[in-house]
Amino acid sequence: MSTIDSNKTRRLREALKGIFEESGLRPEEIMRMVEYGSKGYNTHFSPYRREGFEVSYALYFLPEHIPKVFILLNELQKRFTDRLRAIEEIIDVGCGAGTAAIAYSIFFEKTGQLRLIDREKRFLKVAMDILKRFNMENIKTTRCDYVNSDIVSALPSLYFFTNTISENINRLDRIVSLINRILVQHSSNMIVVIEPLSKNGRDAMIKLRNEFADRVLMPCISPGACPLIKSDNSVCQYSIRQDISKSLEVVVSSTHRMAKFYYLVLSSEMPENQSNLFRILQYPSKRPYGFDIRVCNQKAIGELRIKTSSSLENSIINQLSPNDVISLDPSIEISTNRPVDFARFKSGLIRL
Incomplete structure (x- = not known):
């Protein structure tokens, strides 16, 4: 299981606390925004666009989502160190509050180029705000609908799709095409996909697992047909106990004590089979x-x-x-x- 040292946890909590205090929002208002606004944000035309929703979203969900990225980065660091060293750009696709970029920056402390991609200007702004509190300056932002845009970098890159593909499930074929372009662009490219334990999350993972069976780096140990899909048309899911999220909570005492998610890590190049x-x-x-x-x-x-x-x-x-x-x-x-x-x-x- 991934861990993060207490100093990094403290610094992240201080950053979230600073944003909370500067926002002037009351905890009860934040909870209302999260409750009534989340579903609206996940559509192109949000019915809930009150000022401060992006801050509420960040304060509530980052303590839940960041540990999921830590868990995957921990294994990537242990098993594929050389591959991570070859990466020159980190791209957070559909970044929202910047979950993946923030987690990567904290986990490794030093990164190359960071690129944030989202269709909402105010979410890009709050993600930039948090990253700059960690003295991260080499950041680019792209405001666009990534499904219909050319976001493929010429640099060897690590792409994160965190809780965004399931929100675009009706455009999954286009996303598959985008992922394929990313994988063929550079031999060092890797893609991390994290989705919630929902029907859309499951459907997205099964589709990606079938489309890219020979490109799955994690959780599968070696490429090829997945025995779980063959047995019951399902994919791996994880409910991992972790204590990081509790220490990150600033506004609410939530129930985010379990990291529950589906995930895939796709790679342009695959390692040799390791049957042991x-x-x-x-x-x-x-x-x-x-x-x-x-x-x-x-x-x-x-x-x-x-x-x-x-x-x-x-x-x-x-x-x-x-x-x-x-x-x-x-x-x-x-x-x-x-x-x-x-x-x-x-x-x-x-x-x-």
Whole structure:
């Protein structure tokens, strides 16, 4: 699971608090704007355009959305460091309050060129305001409807589509075409897609997963057909416990204690298959003999059965979370009726 040090958390909270105090908005007004305005914003002609809605949106939703980006950046940093070093531009597509750009800037502290793309001028402004509080100056903004615009950069870039494709589900074919242009533009390009656990989010992910089966870098371990889609026409979803969001709340004491989302990371170039790597799909399930851990290495989905005999061993297993990638000794068998002894499991385990 991704982590962020307390100093970075404090700095982000101070930035959000400063914007809140400068806005002059009351907490109850912010809550009303969020409640009645969110659905309206997700259309081309928002029925709720009161002054200050973009600030309300940022203060309420950034504590929920930023940790999701941290979770993915954490794995990208651990597994694909060289690829991240090749990136020269970070592009936050349909940026809203700048979730991805802010998260990337905080996580790595130093970035190359940042580009914010959104159709709403006031959202671009609030995103710029937050980023400048972190002394981020190399920022460009593009005000446009990204679905109908040429946003593909000539530089090797990391693109973020965060909670925006599901909002444009009726134009998904055009977005697929855009993503394809991004992937063929440069061999180092990567695309991060994060969507909510909604029907539109699920439909968008299944479409993208099928269209770009040979370009999925994460959560799949290797490219190819997805066993989950084949089994029940679904895709991976994650509800990951994290404590970051609570410490970021400025205005409300919300329920944003779980990062719940679908995601895909697409890449122009794929790594070699790593058959010893497995993605954990669910929290470990307690059994009389120990634990079952549902895992996938794209060839198949199965249960890793672990036999434990002490509270210490149980504690180690309980530290594993959905979305964790583990490397196992190839001799450890998946989906057999015979549990693997904990000592053997631990000796062959690397948590990435």
